[in-house]
Every structure is written in structure tokens, then in C-alpha cells.
Ligand SMILES: Nc1ncnc2c1ncn2[C@@H]1O[C@H](COP(=O)(O)OP(=O)(O)O)[C@@H](O)[C@H]1O
């Protein structure tokens with residue numbers, strides 16, 4: 001246990017006042033989370049917070065945790081929650097928006113429990129992208145973003161971590177009825193059509209002639 005940091009308490013209290021609305025976006029590495037989040041931002045005015053992007057920015061900023069984060073990402077391991085949660089809290093507080101897509105988090109039970117304990121925020125729902133491993137592997141190895149972890153050796157480690165640590169988090173939310181699953185193996189446009197249905201409010205679905213599940 002570390003000492004209580006007044007600045008951390010302040011961030012948590014200020015964030016609680018803001019009452020942010022959060023959607024967690026989960027799925028295996030390369031399932032298309034970032035791609036679809038960009039579409040959701042454009043159509044539904046959320047702010048996209050990628051845990052991985054925040055961690056990579058922290059490395060670039062030359063922070064004291066930089067080397068530790070870089071080593072963990074290279075190995076496909078999950079960075080301790082304390083670090084990632086602080087970055088997410090700060091980003092939510094700095095944004096003028098109050099609707100957030102939190103992408104790639106929570107990635108394990110520790111992430112999930114710590115986020116809930118610290119922020120008291122529960123997700124509105126959890127968007128899950130399902131994609132076969134062979135397809136995710138193909139996408140990651142041709143992503144071409146110069147990422148140190150998009151090599152076959154690290155990709156295999158990330159798949160193992162996803163199966164062992166992240167799937168249980170998805171199961172946890174499934175049991176709570178919070179998961180909205182998407183077939184992410186289809187082309188980008190088709191995946192977004194399915195995503196849109198989930199984000200469109202029920203009332204608007206009636207107006208625009210979608211089939212709704214609402215009972216009359
Ligand atoms: N539905 C899709 N079909 C084919 N390629 C895709 C699809 N969605 C994303 N991609 C591509 O696959 C790679 C991984 O997608 P990305 O959104 O970065 O995944 P994630 O954030 O889940 O790791 C990117 O190069 C992206 O352009």
C-alpha cells in the first residue's frame with residue numbers, strides 16, 4: 001500500500017462530480033476496437049479513450065513509469081491498474097465531454113475491480129467485438145503502425161493474455177446482462193452497421209423504421 005496522495009483523491013472526487021457515462025469496448029487484439037471507436041465518435045459524439053494509446057503516450061512523455069510500461073507492452077502483459085486508471089481518470093476529467101468509450105480496458109479482473117473501487121463508475125454497457133484469432137492475427141501483422149508489439153511472437157502472447165485474463169471480464173459483465181456482442185469478422189462498414197443499432201436510442205429506431213424489440 002502506498003501513501004494516500006491528495007492529488008489522486010482530488011481527481012477521484014472531481015470525476016465523481018462530473019458523473020461520466022462510460023461504455024467499455026472490449027475484444028481481442030486486432031478485433032477492430034479502435035477502428036469502430038473512431039466511427040462511434042463521429043456519429044454519436046463520444047470521446048474515445050484507448051487505454052493502450054494512453055499508455056503509449058505515457059512512454060513518449062518520458063514519465064518515470066515509461067520504461068516499465070514499455071517492457072510490459074513488448075511482452076503483451078497488462079500494466080498495473082493503478083497506472084492505467086490514473087491516466088483514464090485524468091483524460092476523463094480533462095475532457096469537456098461526459099460520454100466516454102473506454103477501449104481496451106478493463107483487460108483483467110484487477111483492472112475491473114480496481115476501476116470500480118476507485119472511481120465507483122459502472123459502465124452503461126460493454127461492447128464486445130468477436131473475431132477469430134486467424135483474422136485478428138492477419139490484421140495485426142499488416143496494421144503497419146510501427147507498433148513494437150505487432151510482431152508474431154508478441155501477438156501470440158497477447159492472444160494468450162486475452163483468453164486467460166480478458167475473457168473472464170467479459171463473462172463477468174455477461175452475467176450482469178451488460179454485454180452487447182458484435183460479429184467483428186465482417187468488413188468495417190458492416191461491423192459499423194451492427195454497432196449503430198446498439199448506439200441508436202430505441203425512440204429513434206422507431207422514427208427511422210428500424211425493427212425494435214420494444215413491446216407495444
Ligand atoms: N472489419 C475489419 N476488416 C478488416 N480489417 C479491419 C477491420 N477492422 C479493423 N481492421 C484493420 O485491422 C487492424 C486492427 O484494427 P484496430 O481497430 O487497430 O484493432 P484493435 O483496436 O482492436 O487492436 C487495423 O489495421 C485496421 O485497419
Ligand SMILES: Nc1ccn([C@@H]2O[C@H](COP(=O)(O)OP(=O)(O)O)[C@@H](O)[C@H]2O)c(=O)n1
Pocket residue numbers: 028029030033050051052053055072073074075076077078079080084103104105106107111149158
Ligand atoms: N488496460 C490495458 C490496455 C492495454 N495495455 C497494454 O497495451 C497493449 C496494447 O493494447 P491496445 O489496446 O492498444 O491494443 P490491442 O492489443 O487491443 O491491439 C496491451 O497488450 C498491454 O500490454 C494494458 O496493459 N492495460
